[in-house]
Amino acid sequence: MGRLFGTDGVRGVANADLTAELALGLSVAAAHVLAEAGTFEDHRPVAVVGRDPRASGEFLESAVVAGLASAGVDVLRVGVLPTPAVAYLTGALGADLGVMLSASHNPMPDNGIKFFARGGHKLADELEDRIESMYRGHVAGEPWERPTGAGVGRVRDYAEGFDNYVAHLVGVLPNRLDGLKVVIDGAHGAAARVSPEAFARAGAEVVTIGTDPDGLNINDGCGSTHLEKLRAAVVEHRADLGVAHDGDADRCLAVDAAGNEVDGDQILAVLALGMRDAGTLRQNTVVATVMSNLGFKLALEREGIELVRTAVGDRYVLEEMKAQGFALGGEQSGHVIVLDHATTGDGTLTGLMLAARVAATGRSLAELAGVMERLPQVLINVPDVDKSRVATSAELSAAVTDAERELGATGRVLLRSSGTEPLVRVMVEAADLEQAKAVAGQLADVVKSALG
Secondary structure (H helix, E strand, O other): OOOOOOOOOEEEEEEEOEHHHHHHHHHHHHHHHOOOOOOOOOOOEEEEEEEEEHHHHHHHHHHHHHHHHHHHEEEEEEOOHHHHHHHHHHHHHHOOOOEEEEOOOOOEEEEEEEEEOOOEEEHHHHHHHHHHHHHHHHHHOOOOOOHHHHHHHOEEEEHHHHHHHHHHHHHHOHEEEEEEEEEEEEOOOOOOOOOOOOOOOEEOOEEEEEOOOOOOOOOOOOHOOOOHHHHHHHOOOOEEEEEOOOOOOEEEEEEEEEOOOOOHHHHHHHHHHHHHHOOHHHHHEEEEOOOOOHHHHHHHOOOOOOOEEEEEHHHHHHHHHHHOOOEEOOOOOOOOOEEEOOHHHHHHHHHHHHHHHHHHHHHHHHHOOOOOOOOEEEEEEOOOHHHHHOOOOOOHHHHHHHHHHHHHHHEEEEHHHHHHHOEEEEEEEEEOHHHHHHHHHHHHHHEEEEEO
């Protein structure tokens, strides 16, 4: 049996892979691990529970709340709010844990459970393993403590969570957004109310699309994975910029006034310069993954800013930021972490800070994003190979060395083993697209020959 926890919680098709029984059991296990249920003498443990608008979130929320309360945890049910809102409220309210029900950018049939520890922080692998071990032990017949009488948890709705979170977002902005027109695509997801409200309170004129969730239409042809409607709306309404979220609003992509995409690397570059100018870019360093565009690295070098790369995944970016005390990091996909104001990627905060930079400088988003040139990036998946030998193959190592010599200073090669499939990903970046395609094709052939 494989590990339940993936790179971002437990996900699967709701009511097939992710059942009410599993949600309840994991919640009880999480209560014992994260809240140390039954050991508190000075206070009862408290959990914040939120969800995105998926229809399945309704019954899964009930299962999670039941599990937590049965373990003696008081529950603050905040309803439909973004993942970063649940993380923020977990910390702000001094809760012992937080639970978010969402499958992020995945289609509607999927759902997921993500737990936060005290302070609103993502769980380390060790804590996830302890939760999973306790859950599996119970399924195998091991009993766990069950409080009775006044010991069971109490449940109440915490409607104030919406206003508290929006006030936090607006309160941390360096300047207002008066004079800007912004189109917001809420992906019919968790940011459908939050993001428009936050931008409006900050002074922007707001146009909305993708803000009418019905439980079934989340991420359906909209949001950060489908920018076509946002591009058209920005041009139609002659807006200054547009921002797009995913289903749980922990990421943000943007488009400029002409409808051109501004990806996570470009957003990071714009924010990095703004934070450097404000003196808040600690150690003059940005953290990004190995998949960030080479143009991003070259842009930061020109501006005298250091870049630290991590493995792919916002959790690894966050771990590096916390370990080294850095203030800004993120991914090309739009997960951007501003650690002074959030414990996880926050799409609404990212969009607000990007718009604030436009307002403060009086420059267009296109001009600001022009600080970096996105170099062509070619990605080829090579299936049915022995991915375990990527790092030890002399033939492959020699081919990579030759390719990097051919590409020179404005190109690079990256080979990555898939975490779940028997394939190797070949990524090549170069100033010339045709050269990148040619080199990527040659390397893919070598990977197949050397590892097949």
